[in-house]
Amino acid sequence: MIFESFPVGPIACNCTILGDEEAHEAIVIDPGDEVSRIHSRLTELGLKLKQILVTHAHIDHVGGALKLKRLTGAPIFLNENDLPLLKTLESQAAWLGVRAPEFAPPDESLNDGLIVGLERCPAQVLHTPGHTQGSVCLHFTPLKLLVAGDTLFAGSIGRTDLPGGDYAQIIDSLHTRLLALPDETQVLSGHGPVTTIGEERRSNPFLQSR
Ligand SMILES: [Zn+2]
Numbered sequence: 001m002i003f004e005s006f007p008v009g010p011i012a013c014n015c016t017i018l019g020d021e022e023a024h025e026a027i028v029i030d031p032g033d034e035v036s037r038i039h040s041r042l043t044e045l046g047l048k049l050k051q052i053l054v055t056h057a058h059i060d061h062v063g064g065a066l067k068l069k070r071l072t073g074a075p076i077f078l079n080e081n082d083l084p085l086l087k088t089l090e091s092q093a094a095w096l097g098v099r100a101p102e103f104a105p106p107d108e109s110l111n112d113g114l115i116v117g118l119e120r121c122p123a124q125v126l127h128t129p130g131h132t133q134g135s136v137c138l139h140f141t142p143l144k145l146l147v148a149g150d151t152l153f154a155g156s157i158g159r160t161d162l163p164g165g166d167y168a169q170i171i172d173s174l175h176t177r178l179l180a181l182p183d184e185t186q187v188l189s190g191h192g193p194v195t196t197i198g199e200e201r202r203s204n205p206f207l208q209s210r
């Protein structure tokens with residue numbers, strides 16, 4: 001499998017390419033910005049994009065999704081509870097001082113329990129509201145990997161003071177869904193370094209017993 005993760009855009013959202021070199025297929029998670037870079041990398045690797053998966057509708061994660069869809073024809077997946085937030089991309093852009101990207105409704109909703117990803121590398125969708133109402137994490141069970149969006153960070157958790165945020169809800173999502181995963185699960189967050197569920201269970205101040 002090909003696994004590449006790199007920060008894109010002014011607030012360094014971790015964008016991930018996951019590819020199957022035998023099937024020549026890939027998925028991209030959170031193409032927030034730098035779409036030409038992402039697209040050239042897919043071309044270099046000889047991978048056909050099958051799905052564009054977006055963990056939530058903040059501009060730094062979803063900003064490049066439509067552009068990437070137009071270049072590749074791949075469908076966009078986003079949890080339907082973030083549709084109201086998707087409609088605020090213009091004000092999100094103004095808030096960051098960047099140009100608003102075009103947007104379109106996603107092709108499919110990343111509903112809880114849905115299996116997405118590649119045939120040899122599937123992921124289960126965990127709906128983990130709190131940072132936004134439609135925030136999801138993607139659990140690649142065979143890879144022991146969780147792509148956590150802005151729900152969990154190394155040593156911290158996603159902010160809940162933006163529209164759609166709810167502190168009690170993110171704490172509940174973290175305890176009931178993410179802490180249920182095995183300690184050895186690698187966590188790739190929406191920003192910052194990689195961590196593990198075990199490390200966060202031990203040391204993340206937001207995850208200590210309630
Ligand atoms: Zn966010």
